[in-house]
Amino acid sequence: MADNDWKRRLNIVYSTNPDFVYDTGGVDEPETVAPAQQRLTVSLDNRNRGGKTVTLVTGFVGTEADLKELCRLLKNKCGVGGSAKDGEIIIQGKLKEKVSALLVQAGYAKTKVK
Numbered sequence: 001m002a003d004n005d006w007k008r009r010l011n012i013v014y015s016t017n018p019d020f021v022y023d024t025g026g027v028d029e030p031e032t033v034a035p036a037q038q039r040l041t042v043s044l045d046n047r048n049r050g051g052k053t054v055t056l057v058t059g060f061v062g063t064e065a066d067l068k069e070l071c072r073l074l075k076n077k078c079g080v081g082g083s084a085k086d087g088e089i090i091i092q093g094k095l096k097e098k099v100s101a102l103l104v105q106a107g108y109a110k111t112k113v114k
Contacts, residue, residue, distance in 0.1 A: 032062030035107040042100045043114035054082075055099050057089040057111075070106075077102050 039059050046053045057074070060067050064084075071084035074091055078098060082091040091099055100111045 029063045030061060032066045036109055038108050039112070040103060040108055041112045041114060042096050042103070044094060044096055052092070053094050055091040055093065055095045057091070057099060057103070058087065060087055060089070073106065074099055074102055 038061065041056075041058045043056050043058070044053055045056045057070075060070070067084045067087065067089065071082060071089045071091075074089060075082045078091060078093070078095050080092045080095065082089065084090070096113055100113050103111050
């Protein structure tokens with residue numbers, strides 16, 4: 001069956017060539033490394049955040065979906081907001097020790113706390 005997903009072809013110029021294959025230019029994501037082999041770093045940061053302090057979790061190696069799933073777990077356990085993008089998780093507030101303990105409890109290697 002032909003691929004009729006028009007959302008993937010948005011902003012692509014129409015072609016009359018019947019053999020033309022749309023190249024969406026997708027980037028392959030790295031495989032997610034097992035939690036015990038992840039080397040995560042937990043630190044506090046307040047730069048470029050209007051004076052607000054956040055907890056940063058960096059060093060995650062894996063897909064964006066797995067990163068967002070880990071972020072969702074941490075946000076739910078801490079009861080705060082946050083986001084996940086570009087390989088790092090941002091948790092609102094000064095929760096460095098709590099986040100580190102939650103990561104160890106979830107099976108991640110002992111995290112480096114800065």
